[in-house]
Amino acid sequence: MKVRYTLSRSLVIDRSWPFFLDLTVAMGLLAGFYAVLQIARYWLSGPVPEVVISQSPRMLPLYAFYSVVRIGVAYLLSLLFAVGYGYVAAYHRRVETLMIATLDILQSIPVLSFLPGVMLAMMSLIPSRQLGIEFGAILLIFTGQVWNMAFSFYTSLKSIPRELHEACTINRFSRWQRFWQLELPYSTIGLVWNSMVSVAGGWFFLMVCEMFPVGNRNFRLPGLGSYLQTAASTGNSLAMIYGLSTMIAIIVLTDQLIWRPIIDWSDKFKFENVEAAERVTSPVLAALRQSNVLGILHQRTFAPFSEYIYHLISRRQQRHEAEDKVEKSKMSSTVIAVIFAVLIAGLICFAAFKAILLLRHIPGSDFGNLLAGAGATFFRVNVSLLFAAAWTIPAGVAIGFNPKLARIAQPLAQIAASFPATALFPVILLALMKLGAGLGIGSIVLMMLGTQWYILFNVIAGAMAIPSDLREVARLFHFTSMQRWTTVILPGIFPFLITGLVTASGGAWNASIIAEYFHLKDQTLHTLGLGAQISAASDSGNFPVLLLATIIMALMVVTINRLVWRPLYKLAETKYRLEG
Structure with missing residues (x-):
């Protein structure tokens, strides 16, 4: 009788642990949402x-x-x-x-x-x-x-x-x-x-x-x-x-x-x-890996989204394998780099001119x-x-x-x-x-x-x-x-x-x-x-x-x-x- 009671009690604890873990994760997400609202209210004042x-x-x-x-x-x-x-x-x-x-x-x-x-x-x-x-x-x-x-x-x-x-x-x-x-x-x-x-x-x-x-x-x-x-x-x-x-x-x-x-x-x-x-271990990470809430979020949001991104990248790479398109992309990137370099050089020259005016005193x-x-x-x-x-x-x-x-x-x-x-x-x-x-x-x-x-x-x-x-x-x-x-x-x-x-x-x-x-x-x-x-x-x-x-x-x-x-x-x- 005593053995059965011990086993059933441990079974109840094991079953209740994921519930409390998911409740903690949900409370943490709500607290984070409330913190965002509070800081937004203060910053926009x-x-x-x-x-x-x-x-x-x-x-x-x-x-x-x-x-x-x-x-x-x-x-x-x-x-x-x-x-x-x-x-x-x-x-x-x-x-x-x-x-x-x-x-x-x-x-x-x-x-x-x-x-x-x-x-x-x-x-x-x-x-x-x-x-x-x-x-x-x-x-x-x-x-x-x-x-x-x-x-x-x-x-x-x-x-x-x-x-x-x-x-x-x-x-x-x-x-x-x-x-x-x-x-x-x-x-x-x-x-x-x-x-x-x-x-x-x-x-x-x-x-x-x-x-x-x-x-x-x-x-x-x-x-x-x-x-x-x-x-x-x-x-x-x-x-x-x-x-x-x-x-x-x-x-x-x-x-x-x-x-x-x-x-x-x-x-x-x-x-x-x-x-x-x-190796360094973390009880917090071990507990989070058992969370049903985080598991569902990963399976239904992050995993499908990453697969969708990789699929788009794969299709785009196949479309751009032609040599002429590669050359065009190289030319466009070179033009962008030159324009960017000219803008940076202009800003540096302007800043240097202002600095010289300030330092002369x-x-x-x-x-x-x-x-x-x-x-x-x-x-x-x-x-x-x-x-x-x-x-x-x-x-x-x-x-x-x-x-x-x-x-x-x-x-x-x-x-x-x-x-x-x-x-x-x-x-x-x-x-x-x-x-x-x-x-x-x-x-x-x-x-x-x-x-x-x-x-x-x-x-x-x-x-x-x-x-x-x-x-x-x-x-x-x-x-x-x-x-x-x-x-x-x-x-x-x-x-x-x-x-x-x-x-x-x-x-x-x-x-x-x-x-x-x-x-x-x-x-x-x-x-x-x-x-x-x-x-x-x-x-x-x-x-x-x-x-x-x-x-x-x-x-x-x-x-x-x-x-x-x-x-x-x-x-x-x-x-x-x-x-x-």
Whole structure:
């Protein structure tokens, strides 16, 4: 009797589990729909550029909701841009060098350099709605998220094994099929881990993007970043604790509900012949795979739609196999490319002319100060990059090779990467000043806090992407630690490592605006550096100096790109590409 009762009870639990799972999924979809309505109502309301930020804990759920929406929308825009930009740069050799140099410049230009123009442009485009101000803040967050994802996708496309391209050619895949069945899957692991560090970067710059001065105006948007900045400026320690606790809770929930399931799902795209013995698993993904609601949605919407798209592509490819049509398409694409190039050249010439008119009012003494500041910032960027690489490379390999360690270290790394270093920096700065060090050394510490995660997350992705059979061969032949690092680990992670170093370098230049010019209570601490000069020019509304400092930074980044990063990218593409 007791055995029958136990079996029947377990049967009831098993049958009720899908019902509760489907109910949870349905409630989540309804909550998402309600959130869209609420954010649309707020964005379409009248513009309020200077919101009074309450420090009451009761406002934290609403502020956190606004910040999560901004970061989420900025991430989606970043993903679309990264995939499109990386694809064009990887497969169009005529513009590849220019596009990568441009990408390297843009990811190194500080957020404050974009800030005045972006906010004024958005408010002018949509003057009667809050959407203009909100979209301006979203674009600023976008500038802190997108570049490393674009570099990651570009690097992945350039390192796809030749035999996979040949297989697609033999099977006559269209560009659409090649993209969905080869290029995007092969790039998934790198995109996932760079997405995590991009979202972490969005949290890092949230305090700058939600509350900032432009000339004589102070923009304040309701959000978690403005809440933390207000609490920090007023010295409200309790509000800081509430805000940081809320942010950490959001990061942990995001890790468990989004990133961990995506990492588990992306493991199937690893390029290997032997399945790994250990892998990262997600109970949330396992539960979602049992949902009847999601299964029905997939069978009746996504699957038929994808089949319809592939059918249309197949028919279109058959119609365009004639040689004359191919030639016409080539001619039309060439004409479009020429027209586009002429338009871009015209815009560049117009912008250069306007810049020359703006720069002619700068006194000669400012040029010397900016060059000296550029040299000081260049030194700090490279020192912070060296110190960051010294610990992130071994730590990232250890996490990537050990799924059990990854389950613990991944959320901790996300919290640490997302933690606004500007909130921790006053404590670090005061401690360094007591030891006799000033902002010059403290700025290196802050640069590391903001940029080391780019290297760590890319190294983790590279270590996870190394095929299990290569690691198994190294174990069977009893490779020493040095042999494993020189023949398996470093060659395997090299493309990912270069991506991490490039984006970390750009992040260090970007972080210089905060590291070298810091508001501490009622005083402003600054040191010699290009970042400090950009921050000071932005605060005072000195747009000519702001433009000149940005140009100098761009020229330095282009030089480094040509002399260092481009040869390393070429080496990763040729010598260290994984082949079957």
